[in-house]
Amino acid sequence: MSEKQYYIPEGTYWPIIGSIGITTLLVGFANQMHGVSWGSSVMVLGFAITVFMLFGWLGQVVNESVNGKYNAQVDRSFRWGMSWFIFSEVMFFAAFFGALFYARTLSVPWLGGADNNVFTPELWNGFSASWQQIAFSTPGTVLQSGTAISIPTELVAATGLPALNTILLLLSGVTLTFAHHALRTDNRNHVVGWLIATIALGVAFLGFQVVEYGHAYATGLKLTSGIYGSTFYMLTGFHGFHVSLGVIMLTVILFRVQKGHFSSDNHFAFEGVAWYWHFVDVVWLGLFVFVYWV
Amino acid sequence: MGKLSKVIASSIALLSTAVFSEYGLNMTEGVTSISHDIYDLHMMVFWVCVVIAAIVFGAMFYSVFAHRKSKGAVAAQFHESTKAEILWTLVPVVILVGMAIPASKTLIDLEDTSKAEMTVKVTGHQWKWQYDYPKEGISFISNLAKTSKDSVASDIDNLNNENYKTGATSVDNYLLEVDKRLVLPVDTSIRFLITSNDVIHNWWVLDFGVKQDANPGFINDAWAKVDKIGTYRGQCAELCGKDHGFMPIVVDVVSKADYAKWVEKEQASAAAAIASATQVWSKADLMSKGKKVYESNCAGCHKMDGSGMPPIFPAIKDSAIANGIASEHMTIVLHGKAGMPTFKMLGDADLASVITYERNAFGNTGSVVQPSDVKSAR
Amino acid sequence: MTTATASHDTHHGPEKGLMRWVKTTNHKDIGTLYLWFAFSMLLIGGALAMGIRMELLQPGLQLMEPQFFNQLTTMHGLIMVFGAIMPAFVGLGNWLIPMMVGAPDMALPRMNNWSFWILPFAGGLLLSTFFMEGGAPAFGWTFYAPLSTTFAPDSTDFFIFAVHLLGFSSIMGAINIIATVLNMRAPAMKLMDMPLFVWTWLITSFLLIGAMPVLAGAVTMMLTDRNFGTAFFDATGGGDPVMFQHIFWFFGHPEVYIMILPAFGVVSHIIPTFSRKPLFGYSSMVYATASIAFLSYIVWAHHMFLTGMPVAGELYFMYATMLIAVPTGVKVFNWISTMWRGSMTFETPMLWAISFVFLFTIGGFSGLMLGIAPADIQYHDTYFVVAHFHYVLVTGALWSIIAATFYWLPKWTGKMYNESLAKIHFWWAVISVNVLFFPQHFLGLAGMPRRIPDYSLQFADFNFISSIGGFAFGASFILFTYIVFDCIRNGKPATARPWEGAKGLEWTLAPKAQYHSFNTPPSRELIESESQHS
Numbered sequence A: 001m002s003e004k005q006y007y008i009p010e011g012t013y014w015p016i017i018g019s020i021g022i023t024t025l026l027v028g029f030a031n032q033m034h035g036v037s038w039g040s041s042v043m044v045l046g047f048a049i050t051v052f053m054l055f056g057w058l059g060q061v062v063n064e065s066v067n068g069k070y071n072a073q074v075d076r077s078f079r080w081g082m083s084w085f086i087f088s089e090v091m092f093f094a095a096f097f098g099a100l101f102y103a104r105t106l107s108v109p110w111l112g113g114a115d116n117n118v119f120t121p122e123l124w125n126g127f128s129a130s131w132q133q134i135a136f137s138t139p140g141t142v143l144q145s146g147t148a149i150s151i152p153t154e155l156v157a158a159t160g161l162p163a164l165n166t167i168l169l170l171l172s173g174v175t176l177t178f179a180h181h182a183l184r185t186d187n188r189n190h191v192v193g194w195l196i197a198t199i200a201l202g203v204a205f206l207g208f209q210v211v212e213y214g215h216a217y218a219t220g221l222k223l224t225s226g227i228y229g230s231t232f233y234m235l236t237g238f239h240g241f242h243v244s245l246g247v248i249m250l251t252v253i254l255f256r257v258q259k260g261h262f263s264s265d266n267h268f269a270f271e272g273v274a275w276y277w278h279f280v281d282v283v284w285l286g287l288f289v290f291v292y293w294v
Numbered sequence B: 001m002g003k004l005s006k007v008i009a010s011s012i013a014l015l016s017t018a019v020f021s022e023y024g025l026n027m028t029e030g031v032t033s034i035s036h037d038i039y040d041l042h043m044m045v046f047w048v049c050v051v052i053a054a055i056v057f058g059a060m061f062y063s064v065f066a067h068r069k070s071k072g073a074v075a076a077q078f079h080e081s082t083k084a085e086i087l088w089t090l091v092p093v094v095i096l097v098g099m100a101i102p103a104s105k106t107l108i109d110l111e112d113t114s115k116a117e118m119t120v121k122v123t124g125h126q127w128k129w130q131y132d133y134p135k136e137g138i139s140f141i142s143n144l145a146k147t148s149k150d151s152v153a154s155d156i157d158n159l160n161n162e163n164y165k166t167g168a169t170s171v172d173n174y175l176l177e178v179d180k181r182l183v184l185p186v187d188t189s190i191r192f193l194i195t196s197n198d199v200i201h202n203w204w205v206l207d208f209g210v211k212q213d214a215n216p217g218f219i220n221d222a223w224a225k226v227d228k229i230g231t232y233r234g235q236c237a238e239l240c241g242k243d244h245g246f247m248p249i250v251v252d253v254v255s256k257a258d259y260a261k262w263v264e265k266e267q268a269s270a271a272a273a274i275a276s277a278t279q280v281w282s283k284a285d286l287m288s289k290g291k292k293v294y295e296s297n298c299a300g301c302h303k304m305d306g307s308g309m310p311p312i313f314p315a316i317k318d319s320a321i322a323n324g325i326a327s328e329h330m331t332i333v334l335h336g337k338a339g340m341p342t343f344k345m346l347g348d349a350d351l352a353s354v355i356t357y358e359r360n361a362f363g364n365t366g367s368v369v370q371p372s373d374v375k376s377a378r
Numbered sequence C: 001m002t003t004a005t006a007s008h009d010t011h012h013g014p015e016k017g018l019m020r021w022v023k024t025t026n027h028k029d030i031g032t033l034y035l036w037f038a039f040s041m042l043l044i045g046g047a048l049a050m051g052i053r054m055e056l057l058q059p060g061l062q063l064m065e066p067q068f069f070n071q072l073t074t075m076h077g078l079i080m081v082f083g084a085i086m087p088a089f090v091g092l093g094n095w096l097i098p099m100m101v102g103a104p105d106m107a108l109p110r111m112n113n114w115s116f117w118i119l120p121f122a123g124g125l126l127l128s129t130f131f132m133e134g135g136a137p138a139f140g141w142t143f144y145a146p147l148s149t150t151f152a153p154d155s156t157d158f159f160i161f162a163v164h165l166l167g168f169s170s171i172m173g174a175i176n177i178i179a180t181v182l183n184m185r186a187p188a189m190k191l192m193d194m195p196l197f198v199w200t201w202l203i204t205s206f207l208l209i210g211a212m213p214v215l216a217g218a219v220t221m222m223l224t225d226r227n228f229g230t231a232f233f234d235a236t237g238g239g240d241p242v243m244f245q246h247i248f249w250f251f252g253h254p255e256v257y258i259m260i261l262p263a264f265g266v267v268s269h270i271i272p273t274f275s276r277k278p279l280f281g282y283s284s285m286v287y288a289t290a291s292i293a294f295l296s297y298i299v300w301a302h303h304m305f306l307t308g309m310p311v312a313g314e315l316y317f318m319y320a321t322m323l324i325a326v327p328t329g330v331k332v333f334n335w336i337s338t339m340w341r342g343s344m345t346f347e348t349p350m351l352w353a354i355s356f357v358f359l360f361t362i363g364g365f366s367g368l369m370l371g372i373a374p375a376d377i378q379y380h381d382t383y384f385v386v387a388h389f390h391y392v393l394v395t396g397a398l399w400s401i402i403a404a405t406f407y408w409l410p411k412w413t414g415k416m417y418n419e420s421l422a423k424i425h426f427w428w429a430v431i432s433v434n435v436l437f438f439p440q441h442f443l444g445l446a447g448m449p450r451r452i453p454d455y456s457l458q459f460a461d462f463n464f465i466s467s468i469g470g471f472a473f474g475a476s477f478i479l480f481t482y483i484v485f486d487c488i489r490n491g492k493p494a495t496a497r498p499w500e501g502a503k504g505l506e507w508t509l510a511p512k513a514q515y516h517s518f519n520t521p522p523s524r525e526l527i528e529s530e531s532q533h534s
């Protein structure tokens, strides 16, 4: 289509199906957490509807794109959309990083009496603030002054698996860029090869992350072991979740490349996924520095 | 229907008897140096706003009246002036700086608690205040007074009651009276250490210019030096659940001599309480004392008749714990559980009696618990 | 054929029947859906407020348990903010932005449909909590931990998910608006040609994308604290309940500007129209809006002056907060200069706009007073705060929405509303709203805390007055509803440009704007002659 004409899609049922799916999923999840027996089945049903919606909706978009219905303007709209979506994801992570910084540099020292909290330690007999020793009693119970128990856990070291994982992810960024270059020069075989390499690196990262969790768990660091455990698992967990999404998206792209969906100058889907992957990569660098290293 | 017409009738009565002069339109000046400073700041900013408002709205209404089409006004076409924009950016900045200077001074002063001569620790509970005088060894709980709430409360007929209309006697302090007041000496710098045992509360006495969040797990501080003997009232100022509106604060500020006497009396009765806790009590004594403790401490959640508010607040009536083994009952009252707060700040005798009461009132058939049992269960 | 193009199919109209609304990808349909949704939420939230005012009519507990009162307060705040005001502005944005930038529709129409169709589900989830065991959330719209974590009923998890959904919808809506403004704008329209409503919405979108995900993070941490044993907001595990407030207000303060910037935009259209004079200081208006948005990210802790922050923090947040008065002042001054030496008439939209300037500024002044940290010790959590935010939200945000409704109703329906009824409605509303909220300043200064179901007797009179004002103001919405329906059903046909001084591309369209606004981009000449600053 030409640049002079606007593209407007026809009506669609996918959004309402998506809403039904997500709502079902969440209602099931909430009930499952409250110990209602049908909770998990409803959750699975909602998940299935959501996945169905994603396949259907994205499938339709792919179809339209392959049939040349989109012009350059539509392509730019997608680009704006994807970039600001990624920005919103950045802000989502920012909330958790904020919690990490706040707890580590403010609230934990305050519990130990820093700053204007000179009297606070009266509530916590014998507690001395340090980042890795921060569980007093089981969180969620009623506060009881004078019952400070520190459960020492080792800080998860930055060297070893986290460092290795950093290298893996950085490498995957490079291989993905190679794939992109190959796509631009229309070298399909190289695209496939580099994409497979990228996916493999992502999967390896996830595998090591699981091993890493095993180690951490063994030293007594759990989601429930105070703020250190909370921030550690929530940050790395959400990141891992995003890596998994990225791997799935890359795999879809891999199939689409093999089906010949992309041309050397028109491959927004590829680029969108690549941006997403780089975003996941950058978040990891933040994690590596602030969760493991410093 | 009867209810509604009464509401309307009493509303009319209210309006006709109401004297506006009695009701402050403005913040009180208060009785501490901080509250005076705050009042001055408040008035200063207020008047600045009034002046700006007069100019801005003056200009607006002038043009609304003078530049209307019906008067034949023809629209000018000017629509830009960098000079004007700069002017009305800079002038407000200057005004704001003028406000910020005294505000900063007051802020720094009120955060500096180092000059304190004595310390009172204030702990918020759902929904009452606990006061500790660490040096003097005094500790007590302050609840909303029953008389205060019952005087009007949900009984709509009381709206027509003479006391209410004239605003006299006990109803005067409707919702603002406690069963045991905080007592403080005049002309003394007092440091308040403020914390909470469950959710966030906020300890606020308007006349002191003291309002500070009570955060569970942290201790905040504030200070006041009261320069006038009198009774001062305040309320919890942070939403803390169901009875947030019913946890008032009453402070008696007394002369230093009276304060010393009060301290002596409190210490004596504390000693007596400890002594009585070593005795064996009769069931009747436990029950009658227990009823009082229950009504002021527990009925807020578990209700006067022990029916609770399921599912959030379980019933005590027919409760498995209240009819079961005493040790479990003591554990939950001493240490709390989820929404159930700990009550270990109460004395052994109080706890023994309230537990006995719960186990034998409302048709329950539990055992009797003695203060010595509580002591060993702690 | 699935496309609407300039070459053919210009009359490509809507489908028929109910499914039109479910399937629609049309910005006007979706805008309409948003507006009706927001309006019903306004009625529900308003009915809850009537419950609040009924209980507070007199001292004593006449109607409800304290716990239920807290549920009313909480749900009133949540529904008004997330259900009424925000969706109403997105609805206005949907309707107006494509017309104003000379586009046929939004940039991502299918996603636009989803942004809307999440809302009824999220709203339903939220409202359903009223019927759950333990009742609806009762911890205030600010849901401070640990009242909302350890001490809250099970329905809280549904509330959390509702917030997730609402956030998701808002983010998609914002992305769509950014893409539309930046990508669908008529090629001949430069950024500095855009009308102010478009500018304010563009900037609001950045606030949404920055703030909503942080709210999602906050409720996610709440969820795990409640159900999976994390300790973010729990000191027994090294967390801090105050941390919740920091994260919440990092969202919450930008949020209040999300609810006022589009209002500024609306007013910046109406005042020049009825003053028959170009908007004064167009570019400084744009810069002021951007500065407010920037500042709104760095002042959040002025809601937390009493949490026990270190003094340095309090000083910083006080200074930053006071600064916001400067760009906001610039806007007020520019509006007044626009009126100055104009040739004014006072049709209904103008009445709402002028009273907006007056009443919003009063709310702004009380905001400035709250921003003075030491004075906030006395104001915080009293009815003074309640008065402040209702002046900026009701006579600010809601006012502009009503003004916009009257101003653009002819363009939406092709018909005129009943001007004399509308004027009666205006005077009725503007008087009663002040009876409702002005006395609350006095209540607050005299020391009445907010969020209480019963109060001591010294507060009785002003509460009584406030409640009466509240009922009168509530009733004004019955008239408003009538006026709108009457316009849709029986209104006289409107002309394409029903307001003499109106400028803007939307007025160049048919009296009832055609289904797809601009199938061919408007020309440079047209854009220039319709621009706000020429």
Ligand code: HEA
Binding pocket: B049, B052, B056, B092, B093, B095, B096, C142, C256, C257, C259, C260, C302, C303, C321, C322, C324, C325, C326, C328, C329, C330, C332, C360, C361, C362, C363, C364, C365, C366, C367, C368, C369, C370, C371, C372, C376, C379, C380, C381, C385, C388, C389, C392, C393, C396, C397
């Ligand atoms: C649309 C929403 C909106 C808007 C626009 C504002 C605008 C402002 N608000 Fe408000 N605010 C709320 C919504 C809003 N607020 C809400 C909902 C709450 C309560 C939340 C809760 O706890 O539930 C709140 C609470 C709140 C607090 C916390 C109070 C407390 O809980 O203790 C504070 C404190 O600083 C504050 C300050 C301000 C300031 C300084 C502005 C400024 O932007 C105002 C600027 C405007 C002017 C000043 C007027 C015009 C200017 C001039 C004419 C120029 C000349 C003026 C001078 C130089 C003085 N607000």
Ligand code: HEA
Binding pocket: C042, C043, C044, C045, C046, C047, C049, C050, C052, C053, C073, C074, C076, C077, C078, C080, C081, C085, C139, C140, C141, C142, C386, C390, C393, C394, C398, C436, C450, C451, C452, C470, C473, C474, C475, C477, C478
């Ligand atoms: C965002 C916008 C917004 C709007 C528009 C309003 C509108 C109103 N608000 Fe509210 N309000 C908030 C946002 C808003 N509010 C927030 C954020 C809080 C804080 C919550 C918290 O503390 O957590 C709050 C809190 C709040 C309180 C304090 C509660 C407390 O602290 O306990 C009160 C009390 O008077 C109040 C009153 C009102 C009234 C009378 C209206 C009126 O303007 C409403 C008028 C509209 C109608 C009445 C609709 C008309 C309905 C019909 C025609 C249907 C028929 C119904 C009947 C007449 C019964 N609001």
Ligand code: CUA
Binding pocket: B124, B125, B127, B200, B201, B202, B236, B237, B238, B239, B240, B241, B243, B244, B245, B247
């Ligand atoms: Cu305690 Cu409110």
Ligand SMILES: [Cu+2]
Binding pocket: C252, C253, C256, C300, C302, C303
């Ligand atoms: Cu704010």
